[in-house]
Amino acid sequence: MNTFLQLVVNGLGKGAVFALLALGFVIIFKATEVINFAHGSLVLFGGYLVVVTKDALGWAGAALCGVLAAGLLGLAVERLLLSRARLADANSLALLTIGIDVIITEEIVRRLGVSLPFIGEAWDAQPLQLGGITLFRTHLVALVVATILITGFYLAFRFSNWGIAMRAQAENKEAAALMGIRSSRVTATAWLVAGMLAGVAVLFIATQDFSGAGLSRGTHSIALAAFPAAILGGLDSTAGAVVGGLVVGLVEALSAQYVSFDFAKSAVFLVMLVVLVLRPSGLFGTRESTRV
Amino acid sequence: MEAPTRSAPASARRPRSALRLVRPVLWLALLVVLLALPLYLEAAWLKAGQYMMLGAVGAIGLTMLIGQAGQLSLAHAFFLLAGGTSYTVLSGPTGDERVLGLGLDPGLALLGAVAISTLLGLAFAPVAGRLRGIYLGVASLSLVFLGLYLGQAAESLTGGTSTGRPPAKFELFGFPFSNAGPEIELLGVPLRQAERVWYLFLALTVIAFVLARGAIRGRTGRAWRAVRDNEAAASVMGVGVARAKAGAFAVSSAYAGLAGVMTVLWFDILKPDESEFGTYGINTSIAFLAMVIIGGLGSISGALVGALLVNGLPQVLSLYAADLGWFTGTGDGAFTPALISSFVYGAAIVLVVLFEPGGLAAIGRRMTDLLRTTHSGKDR
Numbered sequence: 001m002n003t004f005l006q007l008v009v010n011g012l013g014k015g016a017v018f019a020l021l022a023l024g025f026v027i028i029f030k031a032t033e034v035i036n037f038a039h040g041s042l043v044l045f046g047g048y049l050v051v052v053t054k055d056a057l058g059w060a061g062a063a064l065c066g067v068l069a070a071g072l073l074g075l076a077v078e079r080l081l082l083s084r085a086r087l088a089d090a091n092s093l094a095l096l097t098i099g100i101d102v103i104i105t106e107e108i109v110r111r112l113g114v115s116l117p118f119i120g121e122a123w124d125a126q127p128l129q130l131g132g133i134t135l136f137r138t139h140l141v142a143l144v145v146a147t148i149l150i151t152g153f154y155l156a157f158r159f160s161n162w163g164i165a166m167r168a169q170a171e172n173k174e175a176a177a178l179m180g181i182r183s184s185r186v187t188a189t190a191w192l193v194a195g196m197l198a199g200v201a202v203l204f205i206a207t208q209d210f211s212g213a214g215l216s217r218g219t220h221s222i223a224l225a226a227f228p229a230a231i232l233g234g235l236d237s238t239a240g241a242v243v244g245g246l247v248v249g250l251v252e253a254l255s256a257q258y259v260s261f262d263f264a265k266s267a268v269f270l271v272m273l274v275v276l277v278l279r280p281s282g283l284f285g286t287r288e289s290t291r292v
Numbered sequence: 293m294e295a296p297t298r299s300a301p302a303s304a305r306r307p308r309s310a311l312r313l314v315r316p317v318l319w320l321a322l323l324v325v326l327l328a329l330p331l332y333l334e335a336a337w338l339k340a341g342q343y344m345m346l347g348a349v350g351a352i353g354l355t356m357l358i359g360q361a362g363q364l365s366l367a368h369a370f371f372l373l374a375g376g377t378s379y380t381v382l383s384g385p386t387g388d389e390r391v392l393g394l395g396l397d398p399g400l401a402l403l404g405a406v407a408i409s410t411l412l413g414l415a416f417a418p419v420a421g422r423l424r425g426i427y428l429g430v431a432s433l434s435l436v437f438l439g440l441y442l443g444q445a446a447e448s449l450t451g452g453t454s455t456g457r458p459p460a461k462f463e464l465f466g467f468p469f470s471n472a473g474p475e476i477e478l479l480g481v482p483l484r485q486a487e488r489v490w491y492l493f494l495a496l497t498v499i500a501f502v503l504a505r506g507a508i509r510g511r512t513g514r515a516w517r518a519v520r521d522n523e524a525a526a527s528v529m530g531v532g533v534a535r536a537k538a539g540a541f542a543v544s545s546a547y548a549g550l551a552g553v554m555t556v557l558w559f560d561i562l563k564p565d566e567s568e569f570g571t572y573g574i575n576t577s578i579a580f581l582a583m584v585i586i587g588g589l590g591s592i593s594g595a596l597v598g599a600l601l602v603n604g605l606p607q608v609l610s611l612y613a614a615d616l617g618w619f620t621g622t623g624d625g626a627f628t629p630a631l632i633s634s635f636v637y638g639a640a641i642v643l644v645v646l647f648e649p650g651g652l653a654a655i656g657r658r659m660t661d662l663l664r665t666t667h668s669g670k671d672r
Contacts, residue, residue, distance in 0.1 A: 110631055270438065
């Protein structure tokens with residue numbers, strides 16, 4: 001029973017990070033209907049800047065720098081490339097992001113070389129013992145930070161002008177534009193916010209407690225696990241992203257323990273596949289209907 | 293074709309019919325060049341050419357699925373692995389304690405591998421049929437991850453991720469495509485393994501190309517395009533939507549399976565690396581997607597050019613590197629040929645989507661149109 005509880009706790013901790021990443025996908029998808037295959041490279045970019053600036057700025061400064069950098073890179077991708085391909089449909093733009101992802105990832109992996117640095121943490125890394133369960137502080141901090149950010153995002157999405165504009169655009173792009181909503185501004189902020197969320201997520205990924213490995217190509221593939229999270233929750237549902245993230249974290253932790261460590265990554269994708277077969281647009285996604 | 297007359301409309305038509313011959317003649321010339329190359333190139337260059345042909349076969353299959361039938365798939369690497377593993381198991385020696393082998397004739401094993409990949413594609417088709425666009429793309433990723441796991445777990449089939457297992461050398465009706473067997477010379481050039489495999493791969497690529505052209509020009513291709521453009525309209529017109537989609541998935545898997553067999557023959561080992569970035573991982577799927585996008589979605593000859601670029605560049609660069617002393621650095625921050633070609637094809641994807649959504653095929657088409665208009669203009 002203790003093992004199970006332990007796994008659930010670990011799974012939720014990791015799941016919080018996946019939720020942050022999945023939320024990034026969903027925000028971009030809602031605003032632009034584009035799937036951002038370059039999300040993993042935003043994660044790597046943020047992490048890389050933390051590593052580079054850590055000595056000069058200290059952990060907090062470097063973290064801030066990394067988060068901002070990931071956000072600005074997202075913004076730059078949208079402003080410099082995607083917004084210039086207005087005629088391309090959403091699927092082609094998704095392919096475009098694959099090209100971007102290849103370039104950024106390869107360059108950062110080249111720069112990292114064989115060093116694979118850990119980002120490290122600003123908090124005491126000593127795990128807490130709680131009635132036979134070990135709590136990694138990284139997981140705890142991730143849970144708290146994710147909860148704050150997701151709640152904040154939800155409130156902004158619900159009540160702020162930006163949120164209203166965003167929801168209007170997600171509902172009907174043309175009508176929103178006619179009502180005077182600046183679609184380019186909404187799109188740009190969506191990419192900025194998604195990039196920043198990726199920058200926050202990497203602070204937890206490239207640590208000893210989370211993956212046991214430093215910043216590397218592997219970080220990119222961990223970020224890839226947020227794909228199933230976003231998809232199984234439903235690409236256009238923010239609540240779905242959170243649920244999807246937690247499900248992915250739990251599935252990974254449980255299958256690594258009870259089936260095999262190697263199986264964990266495929267298990268996540270298999271669960272997504274099963275959900276998709278049952279509900280082709282995810283658990284909370286809006287169903288598309290075709291009118292004949 | 294009507295006999296040429298001296299009347300005005302016929303003379304306007306004449307250059308066009310002459311130009312109609314240009315294309316087959318060009319294809320024929322290309323084929324002659326490809327047939328003659330082994331007589332002039334060294335083995336290392338032939339090896340590079342084989343890698344491009346292997347990519348071409350896979351890319352032709354994927355371009356039919358994505359460009360013609362409109363189904364985004366990132367599962368190509370999985371079917372590559374399936375084809376390669378099937379071939380190795382079917383043709384492998386029986387009685388090996390470590391790995392399973394059925395001892396079939398390699399030619400038969402190749403057909404069997406293609407058949408197995410097709411069946412696996414058909415098995416995934418019901419799932420593919422329910423999903424659309426990007427959802428399907430991500431769903432098909434799960435096959436790649438499943439493949440990586442199975443490659444690790446089913447050691448008796450794949451030989452495991454650390455050691456792998458060698459495939460049987462290919463033979464056709466007892467003729468070996470290796471250095472064994474009869475000594476053959478052609479115009480004074482001995483045909484050894486590199487030359488023989490070159491001709492084998494060329495034959496496979498030509499067959500794959502011709503069949504694909506036939507498919508997309510005929511009824512099948514029309515059905516695929518109808519489904520791609522509008523499923524509801526297609527079904528109203530009497531196209532079996534589910535059947536057309538499943539067919540496209542099966543055909544594309546068959547091509548990937550064949551490319552997988554070519555892959556193990558090329559590497560001379562079946563080794564499912566454990567990472568997503570290995571031979572059968574997501575990076576391979578993305579490389580095939582890049583070939584298809586760069587060539588122009590749905591264009592068969594575009595897929596050939598895409599394969600030439602994406603699979604050819606690292607090979608050619610590393611051959612040049614050896615000669616010129618470029619990119620010889622290793623370790624931290626080295627620009628390896630593989631890295632540079634990743635940059636090139638990543639940038640090519642971005643540029644194609646931004647400026648020429650039809651890919652290189654559209655540029656080629658525009659150039660022939662230009663030729664056509666200037667030609668007929670001169671004639672007048």
